[in-house]
Amino acid sequence: MANSFINASLPDTSDRMLFAVPKKGRLYDQCLGLLSSIGIEFNRKPRHDIALVTNMPIALVFLPAADIATYVAKGNIDIGITGLDIIRESQTENDVAELLRLGFGKCKLQVQAPLSHQGVASAEDLVGKRIVTSFINLTKQRFAELEGVSDPEKIKTQVRFVSGSVEAACGLGLADGIVDLVESGDTMRAAGLHAVGTILETESVLITNQHPRFPKLAAIIQKRVEGILTARQYVLCQYNIDRKSLEMACRIAPGRQAPTVTPLEQNGWVAVSVMVEKKVVGDKMDALSDIGATDILVLDIANARA
Ligand SMILES: Nc1ncnc2c1ncn2[C@@H]1O[C@H](COP(=O)(O)OP(=O)(O)OP(=O)(O)O)[C@@H](O)[C@H]1O
Numbered sequence: 298m299a300n301s302f303i304n305a306s307l308p309d310t311s312d313r314m315l316f317a318v319p320k321k322g323r324l325y326d327q328c329l330g331l332l333s334s335i336g337i338e339f340n341r342k343p344r345h346d347i348a349l350v351t352n353m354p355i356a357l358v359f360l361p362a363a364d365i366a367t368y369v370a371k372g373n374i375d376i377g378i379t380g381l382d383i384i385r386e387s388q389t390e391n392d393v394a395e396l397l398r399l400g401f402g403k404c405k406l407q408v409q410a411p412l413s414h415q416g417v418a419s420a421e422d423l424v425g426k427r428i429v430t431s432f433i434n435l436t437k438q439r440f441a442e443l444e445g446v447s448d449p450e451k452i453k454t455q456v457r458f459v460s461g462s463v464e465a466a467c468g469l470g471l472a473d474g475i476v477d478l479v480e481s482g483d484t485m486r487a488a489g490l491h492a493v494g495t496i497l498e499t500e501s502v503l504i505t506n507q508h509p510r511f512p513k514l515a516a517i518i519q520k521r522v523e524g525i526l527t528a529r530q531y532v533l534c535q536y537n538i539d540r541k542s543l544e545m546a547c548r549i550a551p552g553r554q555a556p557t558v559t560p561l562e563q564n565g566w567v568a569v570s571v572m573v574e575k576k577v578v579g580d581k582m583d584a585l586s587d588i589g590a591t592d593i594l595v596l597d598i599a600n601a602r603a
């Protein structure tokens with residue numbers, strides 16, 4: 298279970314929920330944005346990796362993303378944000394509870410090979426060859442599947458760890474193929490590589506220990522984050538329509554629960570307010586307009602609660 302940091306120069310965190318956040322890298326900015334959106338306020342001193350939240354009994358702990366799942370699994374940290382890839386690689390999926398998928402940090406863990414090696418068209422073609430990766434466990438598991446071997450430690454494919462800039466390994470002669478994360482594919486293409494197989498699709502997740510020390514506080518954080526995710530996913534659409542067309546309009550945009558309908562001063566007309574998924578709002582507006590809706594407005598939602 299989580300301990301307070303026992304060090305006179307560190308703040309007292311003994312009665313606070315410890316919340317781990319990536320200290321740098323791809324997830325950092327999005328995580329800070331999310332913390333701010335859910336109303337978490339803190340002051341972080343330069344070079345300090347612990348920051349006390351000023352408006353909740355929480356201490357933020359800034360850690361490498363790759364270590365967060367392990368700390369949460371072991372109970373040294375109560376709640377945290379990291380990638381699904383990291384949970385799977387650190388083999389902690391049975392010791393952490395996944396509260397929410399956060400919709401950022403989306404990418405794929407892919408097997409990649411040099412474009413110049415024309416004989417390699419699939420991951421199978423790399424069986425028995427040299428693979429370099431930061432994801433040793435997931436890579437060994439995939440090659441064990443490809444080799445039909447039950448113990449990943451008994452594969453004939455040589456899997457070697459490097460901590461970063463994995464894409465350089467083939468060009469430098471250390472590897473015949475690599476396994477690394479791909480989002481846009483720019484890094485892969487810049488290194489003269491192409492994807493020959495996908496091991497995992499990943500995104501960032503909010504996790505807790507299976508037996509959290511502060512379950513009520515963790516539930517509050519989960520609710521707040523859910524609210525922000527909903528707000529990011531939906532817009533509020535408002536329009537006026539003849540009551541005769543209301544049923545049809547509600548079929549076009551049924552909302553999350555149901556539209557709010559308010560009578561207008563104009564006889565037989567109503568004003569409707571409804572949540573619509575951002576990605577389809579253009580189509581919905583067109584369809585509402587086609588059946589006679591007027592004054593169709595779309596408003597951003599700052600926050601939401603189910
Ligand atoms: N290109 C990417 N696009 C989206 N998400 C990514 C990308 N690269 C990594 N991630 C996600 O972010 C997590 C942390 O990766 P990142 O490369 O930022 O780690 P880091 O090693 O802590 O940072 P740095 O690369 O700055 O040393 C990954 O495990 C993955 O979940």
Ligand SMILES: O=P(O)(O)OC[C@H]1O[C@H](OP(=O)(O)OP(=O)(O)O)[C@H](O)[C@@H]1O
Nearest residue numbers: 323461462478479480481482483484485
């Ligand atoms: O497909 P892309 O959009 O190019 O993204 C993929 C790159 O992003 C990650 O590395 P990052 O840039 O975070 O740095 P790192 O290599 O130091 O981990 C990943 O390891 C890839 O190298």
